[in-house]
Amino acid sequence: MATTTVLLREEIETLGGRGEIVKVKAGYARNYLLPKGLATLATKGNVKQIDQEREALLKKAATERATAEAQGAQMGGIALSFERKAGDHGTLFGSVTSMDIAEALQAQGYEIDRRRIQLKDAIKETGEFSVSVKLHREVSIDIPVTVRAEGGEVAAPAPEKTEKKAKQEAPVEEPVAEAETETAETETEETADETADSEAKEEA
Numbered sequence: 001m002a003t004t005t006v007l008l009r010e011e012i013e014t015l016g017g018r019g020e021i022v023k024v025k026a027g028y029a030r031n032y033l034l035p036k037g038l039a040t041l042a043t044k045g046n047v048k049q050i051d052q053e054r055e056a057l058l059k060k061a062a063t064e065r066a067t068a069e070a071q072g073a074q075m076g077g078i079a080l081s082f083e084r085k086a087g088d089h090g091t092l093f094g095s096v097t098s099m100d101i102a103e104a105l106q107a108q109g110y111e112i113d114r115r116r117i118q119l120k121d122a123i124k125e126t127g128e129f130s131v132s133v134k135l136h137r138e139v140s141i142d143i144p145v146t147v148r149a150e151g152g153e154v155a156a157p158a159p160e161k162t163e164k165k166a167k168q169e170a171p172v173e174e175p176v177a178e179a180e181t182e183t184a185e186t187e188t189e190e191t192a193d194e195t196a197d198s199e200a201k202e203e204a
Contacts (some may be wrong), residue, residue, distance in 0.1 A: 001025060001026075002025070002026040002027075003023045003024060003025055003026060004023070004024060004025075004026045004029050004041065005021060005022070005023050005043070005048050006021070006022060006023075006029050006033060006039035006040060006041055006042055007019070007020075007021050007039060007040050007041075007042045007043045007054055007057070008020050008021075008022060008033075008038065008039050009037060009039055009040060009057060010037075010038045010039075010054060010055075010127055011040055011061075011137050012033075012038060013137070017056035017061055017137045017138075018058075018060060018061040018064075019054050019055075019057035019060075019061050019137055020059045021042050021050075021054065024039075028151070029041070029060075040053065042076055046090065056149075056186075061156075064136060065136050065138060065139060066179070068135040068136030068139040069135075069136075069139055071110070071135055072135050072139055072140075072141045075110060075141055075143070076141065078105070078108060078110075078141070079144045079145075079146070080101060080104045080105070080143060080144070080145045080146070081145075081146045081147075081148065082096050082104070082145070082146070082147050082148070083100060083101065083147075083148050083149070083150050083151075084096065084126075084147060084148075084150065085149070085150050086125075086126055086149035086150070089125065090126035090149065091124065091194075092123075092124050092126065092147070095122035095123055095124045096123040096145070096147055097119070097122045098114045098115075098117040098119045099114050099117065101114070101117050101131060101133075101143075102114040102117060103146065105133075105143075112133060112135075116133060116135070116141070117131060117132075117133055117134075118131065118132040118133065118134060119131055123145070125147070126146075126148055126149055127145070127146075127147060128144065128145070128146050128149050129145045129146075130142045130143070130144055130145070131143050131145050135189045144155040145192060149152055174198075
């Protein structure tokens with residue numbers, strides 16, 4: 001498959017950071033990267049131009065990284081808390097999503113694209129979590145997130161599997177106990193009947 005070499009003008013998660021020279025599929029470059037201005041072709045004929053542009057892009061990337069590191073240090077003390085309606089064992093009637101976290105950060109003065117919040121699945125139970133936020137391709141921070149049931153309580157965790165198993169097995173014993181009771185009652189009735197018959201014969 002044909003490939004081509006390009007200089008990245010913007011950070012692209014799957015390829016690299018701004019100012020990096022990478023090889024990509026020719027069709028991807030031609031149909032997406034180049035038309036959108038995300039990259040420029042790096043050929044032997046434009047080596048000098050590419051070097052100049054690359055130097056400028058690397059300086060910009062270094063500035064962005066320094067800014068991200070400073071922002072990360074500033075956000076180091078942040079902790080987020082959410083309250084949601086919850087059922088038994090802390091299961092939420094809803095969830096806490098990356099959008100919720102982005103909005104909570106915005107309320108504290110930090111504009112973070114929700115796509116930079118590394119939350120694979122929405123949070124669907126109460127508890128304490130650590131959510132990674134990617135401020136830059138090489139700079140990430142972890143933010144503690146607490147999810148509580150409405151009223152401020154963290155619901156009790158779900159019972160262990162052994163406890164659930166014990167509850168399932170308990171009813172099995174009840175029919176056995178009932179059978180034993182019925183047998184005992186039958187034996188008592190039969191004994192009483194035999195005694196009555198014996199007394200009747202003696203009287204006769």
